[in-house]
Amino acid sequence: MKTVKSSFVYPVLWLIISTFLLVIPGKAFPKETWLDKIWLDKWVHIGMFAIMVFLWCRATQGMNFEKRKLKTVFVFIALLWLAYGIGMEFVQKYLVSNRSFDTGDIIADAVGCLGGLMYSMKRYIKK
DSSP states (O other): OOHHHHHHHHHHHHHHHHHHHHSOGGGGGGGHHHHHTHHHHHHHHHHHHHHHHHHHHHHHHHHHOOOOHHHHHHHHHHHHHHHHHHHHHHHHHHHHHOOOOOOHHHHHHHHHHHHHHHHHHHHHOOO
């Protein structure tokens, strides 16, 4: 049986990986490529934040919350990671060289958080 402590290993690992990716200096990325035309950056943000919310929801769903409380916890998790995404945009603007604040990234983060929330609710909260 999984312990609560072990269920947080993957979410914490994903948080570390995501934070690293979000603070890489801009010069580490290739300049203008065909990937810009398909908005790969935004798709990466959507995926990264959907996975983040899902992993944290998965970790908390095993903590024996009642159904109504679990919904509230899941929404809180999604809002928390959206706030993290917004905060990271400010970090990129002020603390990371060759990176900038991008409202498009915040929108992509919000879409990812919503997707992760919806998937988690469908998967873990039974009607």
